[in-house]
Amino acid sequence: MDHSKRTKALLFAAGTVLLISALAAPVAAHTGHGTLAGGFLSGFSHPVGGLDHIVAMVAVGLWGAFLGAPSLWLLPVVFPLVMAFAAVLGVLGISVPAVETGIALSAVVLGLAVALRLRPPIWLSALLVGVFAIFHGHAHGAELPAATNPAAYALGFVIATGLLHLAGMAFGSLTRWPAGVWAVRAGGGIVSLVGLAFLAGAT
Amino acid sequence: MAHVLQEPALLLALIAAILGLLPDWPRRFRTGAVVFSATLALGFLSGRDLATLLPIPLALLLAATVMGTAAALAGDRATPAILVCIAPLGVLIGAASLPYPGDPIDVLVTTAGGASVPLVALLVTGGAYDALPTRFRTPSLALALRIASAWLSAIAAMLAALVIRSGG
Numbered sequence: 001m002d003h004s005k006r007t008k009a010l011l012f013a014a015g016t017v018l019l020i021s022a023l024a025a026p027v028a029a030h031t032g033h034g035t036l037a038g039g040f041l042s043g044f045s046h047p048v049g050g051l052d053h054i055v056a057m058v059a060v061g062l063w064g065a066f067l068g069a070p071s072l073w074l075l076p077v078v079f080p081l082v083m084a085f086a087a088v089l090g091v092l093g094i095s096v097p098a099v100e101t102g103i104a105l106s107a108v109v110l111g112l113a114v115a116l117r118l119r120p121p122i123w124l125s126a127l128l129v130g131v132f133a134i135f136h137g138h139a140h141g142a143e144l145p146a147a148t149n150p151a152a153y154a155l156g157f158v159i160a161t162g163l164l165h166l167a168g169m170a171f172g173s174l175t176r177w178p179a180g181v182w183a184v185r186a187g188g189g190i191v192s193l194v195g196l197a198f199l200a201g202a203t
Numbered sequence: 204m205a206h207v208l209q210e211p212a213l214l215l216a217l218i219a220a221i222l223g224l225l226p227d228w229p230r231r232f233r234t235g236a237v238v239f240s241a242t243l244a245l246g247f248l249s250g251r252d253l254a255t256l257l258p259i260p261l262a263l264l265l266a267a268t269v270m271g272t273a274a275a276l277a278g279d280r281a282t283p284a285i286l287v288c289i290a291p292l293g294v295l296i297g298a299a300s301l302p303y304p305g306d307p308i309d310v311l312v313t314t315a316g317g318a319s320v321p322l323v324a325l326l327v328t329g330g331a332y333d334a335l336p337t338r339f340r341t342p343s344l345a346l347a348l349r350i351a352s353a354w355l356s357a358i359a360a361m362l363a364a365l366v367i368r369s370g371g
Contacts, residue, residue, distance in 0.1 A: 073278075073349050073350070076353070077275045077276065077349055077352075077353040080350075080356070080357040081353050081356060084268075084358075084361055087357070087360070087361050087364070088360055088363070088364035091364035093368075141361065141364070144364075145365065150362065151211040151358075151362055154358045154361040158354045158358050162354050
């Protein structure tokens with residue numbers, strides 16, 4: 001597939017995700033903010049129902065696209081794998097400290113990485129993304145046992161998380177144009193600012 | 204035959220096996236399909252004994268987690284490692300598809316149905332992938348397979364945790 005076709009496909013995927021996000025009803029995304037209806041839609045709404053989750057997920061895809069292969073596939077693969085491990089901790093009732101702070105910090109750091117065009121070694125970027133995935137995964141996993149259909153809930157939130165990564169990768173593909181690089185870096189800056197706002201609220 | 208679709212652990216394990224065999228096409232798939240079929244038969248033969256030794260649904264979910272992780276990280280490489288992962292999946296899928304004891308004819312028919320679904324699913328997916336025009340077999344497709352494997356692994360791990368939590 002040539003660049004223009006791939007870009008169109010990625011932009012279509014991003015548009016679909018944004019449309020789905022826009023159609024999602026507002027929900028209280030985190031533990032303690034309301035009841036959980038359970039099932040696929042609840043799981044799907046969880047990552048897209050909290051702005052801090054959304055921007056961090058998108059930033060993972062953005063950064064992967066910025067860094068190019070192999071980070072392009074490594075980061076969106078590492079994130080759900082580590083996220084699942086952390087979700088297991090949440091399901092088993094093992095606590096992780098400062099989850100909300102960690103989620104907000106993930107948006108700040110990943111957004112800055114994109115805005116500043118940081119290119120650390122692959123292992124370091126994977127480690128960073130993996131560490132932040134722990135906080136996101138734990139937040140999801142802690143709510144999993146309360147879901148009426150845990151399997152569908154897990155399916156929903158993993159797919160939503162992955163689609164947000166794809167949206168980030170699609171937006172990140174703009175870096176092939178000089179103006180796109182600035183747009184993506186500006187996007188990273190916005191992600192970082194959103195993270196800062198949540199960080200101020202969490203601390 | 205619908206048993207596979209009704210049991211999340213079984214379905215996830217089957218999808219994990221299929222996703223794991225598609226990269227490095229067709230080398231991995233050819234060998235993997237043989238390994239899977241042989242171990243599936245072994246699972247049917249040893250299923251009753253195996254069920255007394257370990258909780259099959261939990262083992263299926265853990266095997267699917269391992270397979271999904273391996274497939275996500277390996278991509279086109281490490282085919283021998285993927286083939287090692289496929290063996291326990293075949294055995295466990297076979298063991299999980301065994302019907303309850305009863306009328307011999309019913310058991311025979313149900314066993315045939317249970318055995319055919321994983322094999323047909325594998326062959327149909329393989330056939331569909333083979334029929335895919337070369338222009339669609341792009342790095343993006345390989346990327347999608349890796350990401351889907353990672354997602355599947357994540358779902359299986361969480362369901363395994365739920366099974367452990369419920370004491371099953």
